[in-house]
Amino acid sequence: MIVVEDIRKHFGAFHAVDGASFKIATGSITGLIGPNGAGKTTLFNVVAGHLKPTSGRVIMDGEDITGLSPHELFHKGLLRTFQLAHEFGSMSVRENLMMVPSGQIGESLWSTWTRRREIAANEHALAEKADKVLDFLTISHLAQEKASDISGGQKKLLELGRTMMVDAKVVFLDEVGAGVNRTLLNTIGDAIVRLNKTRGYTFCVIEHDMDFIARLCDPVIVMAEGKVLAQGPADHIMDNEAVIEAYLGTGLKNAKGARQ
């Protein structure tokens, strides 16, 4: 369980996150929605250790993890993806995936020399694992491609793939669907559900596509102007007048209309 306690993040006089509190239950796929500029990404940056909060705490399974750096959180099983996909541009897609667990082992220069055979075996296992992940994400054909050359949507898949290379506990996905076509988005949705069911990943997902959110997420948290506006099951959220007024406007009504 992740508890976000009254997190504030100020940039000068601007309050990007202005006292947000909520819980992410273990095993859930929690949605985080809100208009552009609501502070969702900033909140992710705080939780995942990229930014220090102005005030407030983040608790993971009873432990205060506020202000830990991303690599420390990685070792605790907390991973995130970026809204603008990141990749190791100089490496191949497969190498990008194989990079992930490398930070975990071989933290000593000595082991490089003393455990060479073990490392070679490990390398082999990693390559196989990376190939399985690529297969799972339906992008096996890109394995040898240079990561800087693949499309934006494919980079998003690669980002998701990264979280599958290790046994994560909680994964924060920032707009996985942005710039991804409908078919690919469904693939991503299926992958998320499968990871949640079979490997017990907890997810917190920022996404603008309401169908996607409604299909996957329970509960859904709505942010606006740095604050949590409402939370609850997707249906309730979409019926919440305040939410519709403050943020969703016609977009949601259309989405709802289309589903009914």
Next chain:
Amino acid sequence: MEILNAAVALLNYVIIPATSYAAQLSLGALGVTLVYGILRFSNFAHGDTMAFGTAITILFTWLLQSFGMTAGPLPTALIALPIGIAATSALLLLTDRAVYRFHRKTKAPPVRLVIVSMGVMFVMNGLTRFIIGVKERNFADGDRFIINAAQFRHLTGLHEGLAIRSTTAITVVVAIVVVGLLFWFLNNTWTGKAMRAFSDNEDLSLLSGVNPEYVVKVTWLIVAALATIAGVLYGLDKAFKPFTYFQMLLPIFAASVVGGLGNPLGAIGGGIVIAFSEVSLTYAWRKVFSYLLPEQFLPHGIAQLVSIDYKYAISFIILVVVLLFKPTGLFSGRSL
């Protein structure tokens, strides 16, 4: 025969000296490029890091010699080298802890780190002079030549002599071994890959569990080794003088910029370009011409394009031209 003599003169006065100079510059430029790739600033203290490592190595060389310990035909400095590297590693780790880390934690812009490194440069500069003084020191011992000019003439019957000094051969062999090890390390070990990943995309590497402080530490250790080896090889080949090492900063930076900052293969290419430009432009070509051209075509002067006094101007001009027209360096290819 004349052509052979010309070729031998060319080898003796241009190609061999430029090759060993290129090896020294490349090792220096690799250190600069590694710091740039990982810590993301141009390290002005690199020349003085080389001087410090060399000074410590010289002190231990003297100590060993005073015990009567030498490396036989090889320079004693090679035995003292690990001590020099260890001392330089300690100095760099300490500097990082005391100076750079603070600016890293506060996410200082690169320009601030550059200025900070200039401060570090002055401190190291003073430290080195304090330890060993400002005088020029020759510390090369062991065999002077693999083959000297007289032997070569006797052997080949050519008029022109060719001398291969043992320090030249050692420089080239050591440089090749060190560069080979470095590339093996970067491409085949977890730590090396973590360094490349960190250089490529810092945020993402942290998300992959790479500990930035560990990467930085390893980088300083490698830089200490590269700087000390480069400094000692240069000192063996020529002589050690703290001020010369400070001046070396210019050709070393020129080499790493020509190669593309952050690109290790480029640093080697850059070292070769700078070294060969410097040596060939400051060489008096009359001797080579005298074998090739008939008397009446021979130039009156010594056919030297740039006086040796201006050799640093060559690096400077190359640096400026590259920065103006191809700031990412002449050698494409990935960084780290």
